[in-house]
Amino acid sequence: MDTMLSAFGNMIKSFSDWVTIIFDAPSSRAIVLGVPIRGHLLVEGLLFVVILFLLSQKSYKPPKRPLTKKEVDELCDEWVPEPLIPAITEEMKYEPPVLESAAGPHTIINGKDVLNFTSANYLGLLGHEKLQDSCTKSLEKYGVGSCGPRGFYGTIDVHLDCEARIAKFLGTYDSILYSYGLSTLFSTIPAFCKKGDLVVVDEGVHWGIQNGLHLSRSTIVYFKHNDMKSLQSILENVTHDNKRAKKLRRYIIVEAVYQNSGQITPLDDIIRLKEKYRFRVILDESNSIGVLGSTGRGLTEHYKVPIEKVDIVTAAMGHALATEGGFCTGSARVIDHQRLSSSGYVFSASLPPYLASAAITAIDVLEENPNLITKLKANIATLRKGLSDVQGLELVSDPESPVVFLTLKKSAGSMKADLQVLDDIADNLLKEHSVFVATSKRSTVDKCKLPAGIRFYVSAAHTETDLEKACESLKKATALILAGQ
């Protein structure tokens, strides 16, 4: 190091000596082409040359030394991945009760007849003779699966008939069938919302919507669960002074009847706000088709809002229609766009034809028997009356909702603790009283923060005694479990 420094010093010294010699040299005062060459000009010339030289050089970069093969090998050897899944805890080993017969209002578990409130078979169409018949005919004619996506010979005439039937029933232009209820929303949303679009959504929506929103990469703003004031202030905030908002596609996404709480969206308010702030509405009618409104046409009929005012309506058919799959319905634009742009539609095999036949028949039966809806409404009222005074539990669902939802009056401290208490109650109900109810389940990827609860899916096929028994049993079970706390 020292030797290098001294060598460098010597160099500078000899260079300055050299420069002085040049200055002192007579030639520096020479006259070239009539211009006297002075010493400073020479220095400037030299400087100029140096600058040019420097400019022509690449800018300085720290030398990039890629890892050697050996280093990469070592890193690869050292790397220890986490296990694929976390350690299995006791609660993960939960196995649900296994049904030994159809999931009707009564079913058989462990050889015992139990009263079933876990099946969203609102109209009691499960096992309906006409549905069974149409399924059998369809199975014989078309086989079970469709063996192809809609684009590639997976379109069977019953699919088209079913789409037309749904559109006719709801009074829309057209509809589009999905092969699974859950995939409906998480395909529809990304088909219409893209990066940069603005979506205002209820915080209590189910995972299908959450996942759709995540996939769409839109800007998402949550409003308080079913709180129209919160919605209004958010709409005001996001549109106020925001010129860009005008150019974006803007959506409000709500569920008609919330799976996670049994509350009903006040559609009239939503429509008023939507028109004021110029948002489009995506409405999930999974739990309201066949239930709300005097003829079962869903939330729009319930609020007497023309269905055209709601831009996109979706629903799963595994509820009141007692089949499977899902649909989306709306204007020609909305539907045609999805036929090429909706991933769950384009890239998946179509709905098994017998399920489409069942859906057609279910709508026929519903139209022929409006008394089913009356019966369902009466049943909901009866059950709610019986459940209104259960010690320690609170009814939070809407009076008209077929999802009757009860939460703990006093939380046990955390979501997990709450769920434990609720599960104990449900367990007791099934074991001691032969009443089968469901509690909220939350996936680790679900972002919904609403409190957990016990859920009764009411059916028109439940009898008065069924409902009375359920209420009595719940009171006893709750008292027993809460006393043990």
Added chain:
Amino acid sequence: MDLRRLRSSPPPHPPDQNAAAAVIIKMITIPYVTALTTYFSYGLLFAFGQLRDFFRKIFDWWSKSTLQGYAPICLGLEDFYIRRLYLRIQDCFNRPISSSPDAWFDVVERVSNDNNKTLLRTTKVNRCLNLGSYNYLGFAAADEYCTPRVIESLKKFSPSTCSTRVDGGTTTLHAELEECVASFLGKQAAVVFGMGYVTNSAILPVLMGKGSLIISDSLNHNSIVNGARGSGATVRVFQHNTPSHLEKVLREQIAEGQPRTHRPWKKIMVVVEGIYSMEGELCQLPEIVSICKKHKAYVYLDEAHSIGAVGKSGRGVCELLGVDTSDVDIMMGTFTKSFGSCGGYIAGSQELIQFLKYTCPAHLYATSISPPAAQQIISSIKVLLGEDGSSRGAQKLAKIRENSNFFRSELQKMGFEVLGDNDSPVMPIMLYNPAKIPAFSRECLKRNVAVVTVAFPATPLLLARARICISAAHSREDLVKALEVISTVGDLVGIKYFPAEPKKQQLEGDRVKLE
């Protein structure tokens, strides 16, 4: 010119992190003139489309917008492809049928009164040979063993449970199905869902998350892409079916760790498919598995098209290529293809399945798989295993293999550019030119052969193709007829990109004449 060879050789230049690289490599194999004319055709279509859009805009401006402060619901360019390209040939897609998708089926005729903008169904049907459905084992139609049992289950359990698996949607059939699938695959346990697409897109987010890495084949199915995207994990792509590139990406990623922070990855999962449905290729599974083992990455294998269709006893690519299923951490597959039903499964270790059943949203929130569909799967697996007391299963498996290899070799002899590997029942025939898509499809249909043509967005823009799916339900006469028709149409449309091999009989015939 051999695509397969080209693609499996190591890439000549450093890899891109997107599909484009793989496409470029494949594009090299397109004959130069073909590529040029294809570009030209698309250019022309695009130019005309833009012109028409321009007039449309003027017209719209004239007649005032009806949007009243809303942004258009379908964005201009997003929509352009549909309006100006797809609509012209939409009669080649979504053709409705009015029978089961068996070896022969009834295709409903459609007419258009407005230049293909809308198509109306007529009551006329055409009986066509079906080369489009994923009916690999012929279980799509009513079956002597399966159908009575399916109807029995329908009577017992109704078409739906109207409930999720964790609530009240688990019947004895569901339990039986899961056991049946697990033992068929040689795994400890399995869980089933009502849709294959959802299986992929709901499982990946549960297993992978922030700080983990998914390395995905560049041509993986959309459900995997969506699942990976939904998981929040970092996604890297390796060149289609190229183990050497996979290893390169893996080593690079392990060495570098997470972007910016350079923390080591939490876990890495490699996602591949058994048979690529648009390529007809078998996965290079043995190589990929050994690379993953070496680098401690987990393997996720999607057997949508291979389960039931290949392997001596129909157990998929693992059986065909001699991979121990215990080396594949997560085995996924669907029942929509070989089994002629609906739904998908995940098979793996006991703990994995317990965890998934505890937290997977598709298990918690989605209606359980329809009981008759579950029965169809159980019955068809029983037929495959010979548990129905006949040898039909073994015959079906032998038939599909024989059919596929016969058909593939004949197509190649005729000079078509056929992608994919032997034993795979999926065989794409390259068309390239956009005008050849409808031409091929319509001409085949005219001759009562229904084929699938695939174009963008399912394939890269330049690589339009027709796709043949062979079934065990096809008889030799069916296949011979299909070959005749495809050959005639191939000449007509001009897609025999290779010189044909001289036919043996022809040569012999000539000799006879000479004598």
